[in-house]
Structure formats: C-alpha cells, structure tokens
Amino acid sequence: MTTKTRSQAAPEGYDPSKFPAFAVTVDVVILTMSESRLHVLLVRRGVPPFQGMWAIPGGFKRPTETLDEAAKRELAEETGVDSASLLAQFGAYGDPGRDPRMNVVTVAYLAVLREVAGIVAGTDAAAATLVPVSAALNGAIELAFDHARIVRDAVERVRIDLELTGIATAFVGPTFTMAELRAVYEAVWGVHLDGANFRRRVGGEDGWVIPTGRRARPGSTGGKPAELFRAGRLWKQGGPIRYPQTTDKGKGKR
Amino acid sequence: MTTKTRSQAAPEGYDPSKFPAFAVTVDVVILTMSESRLHVLLVRRGVPPFQGMWAIPGGFKRPTETLDEAAKRELAEETGVDSASLLAQFGAYGDPGRDPRMNVVTVAYLAVLREVAGIVAGTDAAAATLVPVSAALNGAIELAFDHARIVRDAVERVRIDLELTGIATAFVGPTFTMAELRAVYEAVWGVHLDGANFRRRVGGEDGWVIPTGRRARPGSTGGKPAELFRAGRLWKQGGPIRYPQTTDKGKGKR
DNA sequence: CCTGGTTTTGGTCGTCACGACTGTTACCTT
DNA sequence: AAGGTAACAGTCGTGACGACCAAAACCAGG
Numbered sequence: 028m029t030t031k032t033r034s035q036a037a038p039e040g041y042d043p044s045k046f047p048a049f050a051v052t053v054d055v056v057i058l059t060m061s062e063s064r065l066h067v068l069l070v071r072r073g074v075p076p077f078q079g080m081w082a083i084p085g086g087f088k089r090p091t092e093t094l095d096e097a098a099k100r101e102l103a104e105e106t107g108v109d110s111a112s113l114l115a116q117f118g119a120y121g122d123p124g125r126d127p128r129m130n131v132v133t134v135a136y137l138a139v140l141r142e143v144a145g146i147v148a149g150t151d152a153a154a155a156t157l158v159p160v161s162a163a164l165n166g167a168i169e170l171a172f173d174h175a176r177i178v179r180d181a182v183e184r185v186r187i188d189l190e191l192t193g194i195a196t197a198f199v200g201p202t203f204t205m206a207e208l209r210a211v212y213e214a215v216w217g218v219h220l221d222g223a224n225f226r227r228r229v230g231g232e233d234g235w236v237i238p239t240g241r242r243a244r245p246g247s248t249g250g251k252p253a254e255l256f257r258a259g260r261l262w263k264q265g266g267p268i269r270y271p272q273t274t275d276k277g278k279g280k281r
Numbered sequence: 282m283t284t285k286t287r288s289q290a291a292p293e294g295y296d297p298s299k300f301p302a303f304a305v306t307v308d309v310v311i312l313t314m315s316e317s318r319l320h321v322l323l324v325r326r327g328v329p330p331f332q333g334m335w336a337i338p339g340g341f342k343r344p345t346e347t348l349d350e351a352a353k354r355e356l357a358e359e360t361g362v363d364s365a366s367l368l369a370q371f372g373a374y375g376d377p378g379r380d381p382r383m384n385v386v387t388v389a390y391l392a393v394l395r396e397v398a399g400i401v402a403g404t405d406a407a408a409a410t411l412v413p414v415s416a417a418l419n420g421a422i423e424l425a426f427d428h429a430r431i432v433r434d435a436v437e438r439v440r441i442d443l444e445l446t447g448i449a450t451a452f453v454g455p456t457f458t459m460a461e462l463r464a465v466y467e468a469v470w471g472v473h474l475d476g477a478n479f480r481r482r483v484g485g486e487d488g489w490v491i492p493t494g495r496r497a498r499p500g501s502t503g504g505k506p507a508e509l510f511r512a513g514r515l516w517k518q519g520g521p522i523r524y525p526q527t528t529d530k531g532k533g534k535r
Numbered sequence: 536c537c538t539g540g541t542t543t544t545g546g547t548c549g550t551c552a553c554g555a556c557t558g559t560t561a562c563c564t565t
Numbered sequence: 566a567a568g569g570t571a572a573c574a575g576t577c578g579t580g581a582c583g584a585c586c587a588a589a590a591c592c593a594g595g
Binding site: 204205206222223226227245248249250251252253254 | 540541542543544545546
C-alpha cells in the first residue's frame, strides 16, 4: 500500500490514520469447454441481495491468506476441484455501490478447467450450472452485481492469452487430439482454422506437443482415429497459434 | 463480490456476516522515457514503516470513488498531471503482512507520461525522483513493501502491451519523430530495430501516423531534420511493431 | 465383403510480410 | 566548402503462412 507520501503537507481534508474499511472478496470466473463451446460456471444466489439470480462464485478474503490462496480455496469450495489447470488474477473491481450493503472491493480470478463431468455434480446441482458464455455476455442470463462485466473481461482475457500463453492446453485433458486442441481456438476466437495447417504449426518439429503412442477411439461417426498428444514444454513461452489476420489488403491488425 | 453461495450449508468455522476489514489502497507505477531509457517515478517515504525508503506513490481508496478515479487522483496529487497519456489497472496485491501495520490490499495502476520536465518539479523535489527501471529491478534501489515486485509486473505489462496496444504513443509527445517512437520500442524491449524497416511498417500506408508538415530541429550533432508526425487512429487496435523473433532456427516465440 | 462417408494426416504451392543491406538526401559543424 | 551525421528510400532473398488437394484409416450399412 503506502500512505500519503508528503507527510508534512497538510492532509487535504482526509486523515490517513482513519482509513476507510472495505470488505475484500475474491470472485472466480470458471471457464471450460463443453459441446465445442466455451462455458462459464454460475451459481444461484441463496441470500439477498440479488437473491435467486445467477452469479459467479466467490467469497471473502481472509486476513491470513494471500489473494491466490483465497481464489484457490473458493474454487475448491465451489467445484471440489483442488487444483485448476489455470488460475490467474485478471482484475479488481471497486465501484462504489457495486454491492448495496457495504463497500466491497473484489479481486477477480480466471480459472480454466478440463473434465466437465463432476464439476457441477460436486456442488449442489440446483445451485450450480454451466452456461455458454454467449448467453452470459449477450444478456440472455442476467447476472448479479457487476458480474456481467467481470465475465466479459475474463473472456476477453482468454482471447488475448490464447495467442501468447499456453492457456489453450488448460482446456483439454492431459492427453488430447489435434482436433480437440484446435476446437479450443475455434471456440474461443470464433474462427475456423485449417486442420492441416494447425497440425503443422503445433506438431511441426518443436516441443509444443509430445506424441504418446496411443490413439483416441473414433467417434460414432467413424473416421480415422486421432493420435493422442501430451502438452510439451514450449507452451510456457507463448502459444504457436496466432489470431488469423483477415488477409484483406488493409493490414489492420485484429 | 458475492457471499457464500451454499447459504444453507453450515459455515465451516467462518461467519460471512462478520467479514474481515481491509484497507484498500491504490498504487501507481509512473513510467516515462528519459535519456532514451525507461524511468519510474519514486517517492521517499516520510513516515514509518519503511521510513526513508523509496516507494511508488499511492494512497487510500475512498468509498465514494471508483478505483480508476482513485488512481487518477493519486497521480494528480503526486505529479500535478491531471490526465496521463495512459492509466490502466494491472494487478492487485494482498499478501498478508505486506504492510506490517494492518491488512492492506492494494490495486496497482500503470501510468505512462510524456514530458518529463515539470513532473518532479511539481512535487517536493527532495521527496520525488526519476530512476531508471533497471536500477529498481536489479535491486540497486531498495523499495518499500512489495513495490519491487509491483514495478516488475508493471514493466512486464508494458513489454506485452507494446506489441498489442498503442501504449508506445503514450511515451512520446503529441508530435514526434520516427526515431523518438522507435526509441520507445528499443528501450522497453531492449532490442535494436532497423530504422528503415521501422519507418516502412509505421508510416507505410495506413493510419498509424499522420505527417504534420513540420520538421524537428536536428540535434547538435547535425543530420537531416526528422519529419514530425501525429498519432493516427489505428493505434487503438494494436501496434504495428512486433517483438523481433530472433530468426534463429528454433521458432521459440520470445 | 464391399462401398460410401467421415476424420485424420501429409503434401504442394503461391503470396507476402519481414529483416538485412545498400544507397541517397538534407542538414549540421568547423 | 568539406566532412560528418542522421533521416529517408530502394532492393532482395528468406521463410512463414494460408488455401487447397490427396492419401490413409476407420466405421456403418448393405
């Protein structure tokens, strides 16, 4: 933190020694892939304010824990998952009046999970659900507090990080096919990527993915069984796939 | 925020109704270019704890203002600048014990200023100074609290945003030369960029920069006077310059 | 067993962005 | 006026990347 620095100067109508008290909470935007679409986990509020409305899970930060630990704890309490594939802070929200009861500043985290099965089951089924982010973003589902904006910021963050981090691998399981990984990019960015070009970039020659000898069983529709990969070491330094430039003459980037 | 969602469930040794009180502060990392190097503004603490040490400016958030407003206010109080070229939130820090006096969660902002002259003069000259970020990062200057980490995160954020936002234009004045703009990239990234190629990318044909008829007066060392430009509209959608790929065989990105 | 459909996987090719390099212009200082 | 310096312009070769095509592997149904 830091107090006012010019301590000698007269505090202009404000006394630092009597600082205002805030409640600090941690909210977690839990994203996962389901049916080839990006989904967010929402819980139904059981108490006022906004009782009965959907919201993202969260809770008070405790004085003895770090923000990261608080986020991890909240994630575990809501989903039963003790360690997400990815859990990263992405913003703080403190507008006055965002909580009608008191002054609340919340720190928002983004969690990415694989294995949809069991997530909702881990909580009270009636109080937690997985909805497509499109429904949460276009207002089809009304969210409590300023959670609509928080979810929007989280998704925007994912879209950016997809290009420059290994966040894509957090959406898939420990082993995955090229098509599964490509589906993550296509769902988050809303674009179509050529399968052959995608394969060449990712499995080209470097350590993006490591082939396991095994193969996935083909879906009921037939087709050649896909090779199974594990994530390589290079993802820590940025992803291999770039957001496709519309290739139209204007070189406007994105 | 959001309270615990499973309100029926017994609160496991924790009562949400009596939430812990925190102090919430806003700290601002003020960056600017000076002598072709990236500098950060630091203030000397006049009160304990960490009295006499350097720190980044900041102060308590007031319940009636938003976080952005608090950051803007703190910036104005410290520098006299009423509107920075850029002011963006980039992180929250709430480790227990980061302030020995009490529970403090701080929200960190990044401010980018041009026109170094008058910034330090606007404050108490003895209490504020501009130091190269390298000195603050390598430990040559010891910072109070966890401000060393905050500054490091801020610089890392600038390095990333340089590639995908128009943050570079925030470092230069309303009119600038190609060399000035290029110096921003070279200083922040620590690389050398070819002047001719840089010019082609930025002034190529699009609306990155708009030529003003005028020319800058050459430095005392002679040389052709550089053309003066204004920032164009395209910077809002990402910058034209990419971090140079070392072009060595390994395609490791960054 | 054979055929059509589906999906993965490998191959080719043209375009163009980009970096390295060289050359020219315009202004300074002495 | 001469030399130096920095801005500005042109060229060229490499290589990344997208579009497209083709083969391989497997399933379902007849």
